[in-house]
Amino acid sequence: RLSLDYYSKTCPSFTKIMQDTITNKQITSPTTAAGALRLFFHDCLPNGCDGSILISSTAFNKAERDADINLSLPGDPFDLIVRAKTALELACPNTVSCSDILAVATRDLVTMLGGPYYNVYLGRKDSRVSSASSLEGKLPKPTMSMSQLINLFSSSGFTVQEMVALSGAHTIGFSHCKEFSSNISNDTHYNPRFAQALKQACSGYPNNPTLSVFNDIMTPNKFDNLYYQNLPKGLGLLESDHGLYGDPRTKPFVELYARDQNKFFQDFAKAMQKLSIYGIKTGRRGEIRHRCDAVN
Ligand code: HEM
Numbered sequence: 001r002l003s004l005d006y007y008s009k010t011c012p013s014f015t016k017i018m019q020d021t022i023t024n025k026q027i028t029s030p031t032t033a034a035g036a037l038r039l040f041f042h043d044c045l046p047n048g049c050d051g052s053i054l055i056s057s058t059a060f061n062k063a064e065r066d067a068d069i070n071l072s073l074p075g076d077p078f079d080l081i082v083r084a085k086t087a088l089e090l091a092c093p094n095t096v097s098c099s100d101i102l103a104v105a106t107r108d109l110v111t112m113l114g115g116p117y118y119n120v121y122l123g124r125k126d127s128r129v130s131s132a133s134s135l136e137g138k139l140p141k142p143t144m145s146m147s148q149l150i151n152l153f154s155s156s157g158f159t160v161q162e163m164v165a166l167s168g169a170h171t172i173g174f175s176h177c178k179e180f181s182s183n184i185s186n187d188t189h190y191n192p193r194f195a196q197a198l199k200q201a202c203s204g205y206p207n208n209p210t211l212s213v214f215n216d217i218m219t220p221n222k223f224d225n226l227y228y229q230n231l232p233k234g235l236g237l238l239e240s241d242h243g244l245y246g247d248p249r250t251k252p253f254v255e256l257y258a259r260d261q262n263k264f265f266q267d268f269a270k271a272m273q274k275l276s277i278y279g280i281k282t283g284r285r286g287e288i289r290h291r292c293d294a295v296n
């Protein structure tokens with residue numbers, strides 16, 4: 001029931017409004033793209049691409065976005081969704097879902113940074129619930145073992161190869177020092193000079209918890225395959241990044257994508273397309289929210 005031209009009759013200006021809003025936001029706040037990509041991943045993997053992560057907490061409900069693992073999500077992608085929704089409600093009231101807006105924005109931003117284009121089928125409905133406690137164990141943490149990570153992705157239907165391809169998202173964006181600092185000294189996977197630089201960059205932590213470092217030190221703002229090329233050199237940032245090169249189940253795919261950017265782009269695009277229809281709600285199983293941060 002999803003289709004590429006879902007809004008062509010009911011909201012002909014959909015594509016144009018999305019493009020204008022996204023371009024504007026990314027130019028004024030260049031960290032939006034990476035934030036949106038992580039936001040989308042955190043919406044989709046636990047319970048489907050239904051915009052559940054966009055809902056704000058109330059006095060009676062602690063929503064997903066206030067779960068510990070989501071507190072580091074930056075405000076810019078949320079702001080982008082609000083702006084797009086506001087413009088779309090003016091042009092075509094009660095028509096476009098917040099989950100479709102997030103899916104399209106993510107795709108367009110990945111493409112804008114040099115990554116692959118892929119089709120986003122439209123017609124998702126938005127969830128009517130969002131609960132922080134429901135996320136328990138459903139999103140990956142850098143401290144998980146490779147077996148735990150593989151199980152987590154496979155429980156949502158993603159193969160080992162798809163997990164490695166999706167992890168290429170760490171070719172952009174950054175991580176806060178607390179996500180990797182405890183490993184810098186005792187993890188021998190780090191290139192020694194890189195470890196030294198990280199220690200210095202994070203020396204003010206934990207007094208300054210906002211300190212952060214680029215995920216891909218080579219090309220932090222470009223969507224390319226340098227993330228994979230970094231891993232064999234000990235230039236991966238998170239323990240889970242190093243882990244992909246250290247485990248025989250994932251290492252061949254890291255080597256493949258490090259050699260062949262086209263193959264990475266093809267596989268990333270396919271996996272993102274699969275992720276973007278994972279667990280979606282159609283028909284009466286969801287709603288078109290009036291505002292993206294609250295259920296109707
Ligand atoms: C394989 C398991 C994964 C683990 C353990 C993991 C963990 C993390 C952590 C800890 C951060 C740093 C967050 C912060 O400090 O603000 C991060 C950042 C990020 N992650 Fe992942 N991640 C994984 C997979 C993915 C996947 C599959 C995607 C998307 C398809 C993704 C997209 C991102 C992006 C774009 C950022 C940068 C966010 C920003 O700059 O605001 N990650 N990840």
Ligand SMILES: [Ca+2]
Nearest residue numbers: 043048050052
């Ligand atoms: Ca969701």
Ligand SMILES: [Ca+2]
Nearest residue numbers: 171216219222
């Ligand atoms: Ca890069």
